[in-house]
């Protein structure tokens with residue numbers, strides 16, 4: 001066995017021994033309580049057909065973007081779509097990215113400079129942490145949603161710009177960032193706020209334009225990242241902000257510069273998903289009804305308090321979380337365990353995602369089954 005094979009095999013064997021080995025699985029036709037398809041757009045036949053019709057109507061039949069946006073990969077369609085996104089997200093302008101991961105990484109790795117400091121919530125998504133790690137700035141986590149801890153850390157900073165990176169709805173706990181108080185604190189110290197709206201895009205507010213807009217804070221947040229792979233049911237992301245911000249990213253953000261742009265099918269999908277949101281204004285309310293139904297019936301002490309579509313039950317230890325998920329799967333529910341190291345040790349959990357399309361009786365039955373886990 002070569003040195004490399006030996007190294008790979010040993011690492012995998014160690015993971016297996018620790019019960020931490022990640023594996024790909026496919027869905028078993030169970031009732032979906034695990035996907036991020038909160039509004040059912042990924043499975044919407046209407047949206048599927050709208051995308052097909054729009055693809056057919058494109059004057060230029062192209063399969064791929066053919067290059068980076070800065071070379072052959074740009075199009076009038078992409079620029080028009082960005083204007084539409086900026087209008088929807090009420091920002092001066094918007095810039096498309098190939099994924100939420102790339103957008104967060106682009107912002108965090110390219111904007112904060114050597115003398116600056118990034119303060120990020122300890123439960124922030126891996127792409128925020130990875131972006132911060134790529135930056136030359138100093139970086140520190142602050143305790144989850146703890147603004148006292150954040151202020152304590154801000155006070156220690158002697159020079160340079162301060163960046164605060166948070167999520168509007170946290171991907172693993174489903175709880176919300178206290179955005180009003182956070183923006184007040186940021187203003188006090190002239191800190192820039194980077195808000196990842198991955199799990200609020202499509203869901204928060206009456207039209208799904210996100211938490212910042214729902215709370216009237218869009219002007220107080222310097223950088224917003226909206227992703228399309230969750231409630232919009234498709235793929236891709238955009239950064240919404242000022243013209244200077246977008247121009248800066250085009251010039252300095254490596255995940256924008258050095259990658260092939262989104263293909264036409266993705267652009268059309270984003271365009272049609274936005275239209276679908278606008279044409280179906282009851283979706284957010286429907287989802288809120290399903291969340292209320294779950295909260296009315298659920299009764300377990302190990303629940304993380306959350307009012308969002310992401311509900312969490314903690315089962316410390318990978319085996320316990322796996323066992324709980326397996327028992328729910330045997331009852332027909334697609335609920336997945338989230339294991340360490342994805343979440344910190346002893347906070348292993350079931351992550352239950354509610355959807356506008358979940359049937360009331362399935363929600364009630366899941367809540368009952370959870371009591372027996």
Ligand SMILES: Cc1ncc(COP(=O)(O)O)c(C=O)c1O
Nearest residue numbers: 099100101125171196198227229
């Ligand atoms: C909070 C958060 N930000 C960003 C991302 C990455 O988005 P994408 O899946 O579009 O790369 C995710 C995906 O899991 C997420 O949960």
